[in-house]
Amino acid sequence: MTPVKFYFDFLNQASRSLYILLEASKIPFEAIPISMVKGEHLTGEFRDKVNRFRKLPAITDHGYQLSESVAIFRHLAREKLVPEHWYPHRHLGRSRVDEYLAWQQTNMDVACTDYFQQKWLVPYLQKTRPSDNAVNSASKQLEHTLNDFEELFLNSRKFMLGENISYADLSAICEIDQPKSIGYNTFKNRNKLARWYEAVREELGPYYTDVQKEFEAKLKLTNDAAQGEKQAQAVKQ
Numbered sequence: 001m002t003p004v005k006f007y008f009d010f011l012n013q014a015s016r017s018l019y020i021l022l023e024a025s026k027i028p029f030e031a032i033p034i035s036m037v038k039g040e041h042l043t044g045e046f047r048d049k050v051n052r053f054r055k056l057p058a059i060t061d062h063g064y065q066l067s068e069s070v071a072i073f074r075h076l077a078r079e080k081l082v083p084e085h086w087y088p089h090r091h092l093g094r095s096r097v098d099e100y101l102a103w104q105q106t107n108m109d110v111a112c113t114d115y116f117q118q119k120w121l122v123p124y125l126q127k128t129r130p131s132d133n134a135v136n137s138a139s140k141q142l143e144h145t146l147n148d149f150e151e152l153f154l155n156s157r158k159f160m161l162g163e164n165i166s167y168a169d170l171s172a173i174c175e176i177d178q179p180k181s182i183g184y185n186t187f188k189n190r191n192k193l194a195r196w197y198e199a200v201r202e203e204l205g206p207y208y209t210d211v212q213k214e215f216e217a218k219l220k221l222t223n224d225a226a227q228g229e230k231q232a233q234a235v236k237q
């Protein structure tokens with residue numbers, strides 16, 4: 001089977017969830033890291049031949065380009081041998097995963113991305129301190145969204161669909177890690193969310209921990225580089 005070319009950046013949540021899905025499903029793929037903070041998604045072959053939207057993640061499969069993480073997930077589920085539990089046919093499973101993914105695009109993804117951008121990415125790129133107003137408003141939105149997620153999607157069962165993990169769980173944990181990894185107090189007054197998070201983490205095992213380590217190392221490396229640059233500026237002045 002010709003490997004799928006997978007373009008990703010571990011700073012991006014959907015890149016992490018699709019990477020874990022590819023690995024866990026043993027789909028042959030070529031991993032092509034693209035650095036967003038270096039602007040590699042805005043230039044060269046990636047811009048001209050891979051993703052006309054200039055966003056990550058993206059794939060090429062048999063020469064065809066595809067972007068948008070949900071479309072990529074459905075493509076993989078349709079065209080490759082993805083184990084059934086990720087996107088089950090039985091008992092409305094597939095429809096429930098789709099329901100979560102549709103909700104996620106305008107709720108979870110927006111809230112987690114906005115918090116991450118206001119607290120970490122924008123200050124990094126603009127070499128400024130985070131704006132208190134912007135971070136407060138992103139925190140409120142995140143607060144509501146996590147409460148909704150806990151109330152509307154989690155129940156007394158282990159995973160969102162029951163006893164088996166699905167792509168909805170994988171997508172959600174990677175979203176939630178975005179604010180969590182930069183210090184957001186995700187589990188305060190959210191016991192059900194904490195229980196679900198632990199169950200998903202445990203089920204994914206090293207597929208998850210390896211990717212999470214890379215994400216955290218990347219955050220640290222970028223922070224260290226910004227700190228070094230600040231110190232160099234201070235010495236110059």
Ligand SMILES: N[C@@H](CCC(=O)N[C@@H](CS)C(=O)NCC(=O)O)C(=O)O
Binds near residue numbers: 013055068070
């Ligand atoms: N709806 C898209 C969103 C893709 C997206 O916004 N990716 C961000 C990653 S955080 C990106 O590439 N941003 C780079 C930019 O906007 O310049 C998906 O689910 O794939």
